Amino acid sequence: MTQSLNPSVVETYQRDGVVVLKDLVSADTIAALATGVEKNLAAPGPWANEYTPTGASGRFFDDYVNWQRIEEFARAGTTGPIPQVARQLMGSKVARLFHEHVLVKEAETREVTPWHHDDPYYGIDGMDNVSIWIPLDPIPDSVALRFIPGSHRWNARYIPRRFADQSAYVEAAHDFVHLPPPDELETQASLSTPVEIGDAVAFHYRTLHAAPGTAGTGITRRRAVSFRYVGDDARFATRPWKTSPPLEGKGLRPGDELDDPRFPVVARV
Numbered sequence: 451m452t453q454s455l456n457p458s459v460v461e462t463y464q465r466d467g468v469v470v471l472k473d474l475v476s477a478d479t480i481a482a483l484a485t486g487v488e489k490n491l492a493a494p495g496p497w498a499n500e501y502t503p504t505g506a507s508g509r510f511f512d513d514y515v516n517w518q519r520i521e522e523f524a525r526a527g528t529t530g531p532i533p534q535v536a537r538q539l540m541g542s543k544v545a546r547l548f549h550e551h552v553l554v555k556e557a558e559t560r561e562v563t564p565w566h567h568d569d570p571y572y573g574i575d576g577m578d579n580v581s582i583w584i585p586l587d588p589i590p591d592s593v594a595l596r597f598i599p600g601s602h603r604w605n606a607r608y609i610p611r612r613f614a615d616q617s618a619y620v621e622a623a624h625d626f627v628h629l630p631p632p633d634e635l636e637t638q639a640s641l642s643t644p645v646e647i648g649d650a651v652a653f654h655y656r657t658l659h660a661a662p663g664t665a666g667t668g669i670t671r672r673r674a675v676s677f678r679y680v681g682d683d684a685r686f687a688t689r690p691w692k693t694s695p696p697l698e699g700k701g702l703r704p705g706d707e708l709d710d711p712r713f714p715v716v717a718r719v
């Protein structure tokens with residue numbers, strides 16, 4: 451089934467680099483993704499992270515690229531409305547799944563998701579891309595993702611910062627600059643995206659975003675799965691640091707199309 455997006459939604463995505471998609475995900479898919487997250491927590495992959503220090507309250511866990519072993523992620527990320535909507539938002543002929551990313555914050559987690567954009571972390575170049583962030587719990591404003599709309603068009607790429615301590619990956623790198631200080635970004639963050647279960651937030655790999663922890667909010671759990679897609683202009687790339695996910699070329703060289711079973715075509719015109 452192909453779900454046709456209202457053109458104004460696509461226009462907002464292209465202009466702001468972020469848009470809320472109401473009622474995108476069925477209750478069955480939410481339940482399946484919740485099962486997938488439990489499987490993932492029970493058996494983390496080799497690249498999983500725990501960002502909460504031992505002994506501190508809460509837990510901030512993330513992991514990615516498990517769709518080939520967790521069928522619930524494969525089904526939601528490669529079939530049904532999610533990939534179809536991704537292709538339309540990108541305005542691409544083809545959508546490929548890049549990977550899925552699970553982010554879980556338990557109650558009283560103090561660790562925030564720091565300001566960043568995703569592109570510099572990835573070994574992918576191109577402007578045809580989208581992450582579809584799907585919450586499995588209601589997301590009130592207190593824990594909602596924050597965005598700087600339009601920042602995907604700033605023509606700037608920022609040196610990644612580690613989620614654990616917010617330190618920069620490197621001092622300097624050609625073609626990349628340091629992020630402005632968080633309080634400066636905070637004042638520009640004009641968009642918070644509270645959403646209900648069934649809604650999703652779509653955002654561009656270059657759109658600056660952040661998210662609070664759960665500490666002090668009364669939120670008991672905040673689970674999300676972010677499906678990441680790339681479109682027609684996506685090319686394999688290297689970075690001056692280890693990419694995240696740390697995918698190897700395996701025959702792909704910088705500048706190559708992602709013609710590789712790790713990045714299956716999941717929607718086409």
Ligand SMILES: O=C(O)CCC(=O)C(=O)O
Binds near residue numbers: 563568581660661676
């Ligand atoms: O879920 C979060 O806290 C952050 C999500 C995020 O940064 C992403 O999906 O790129």
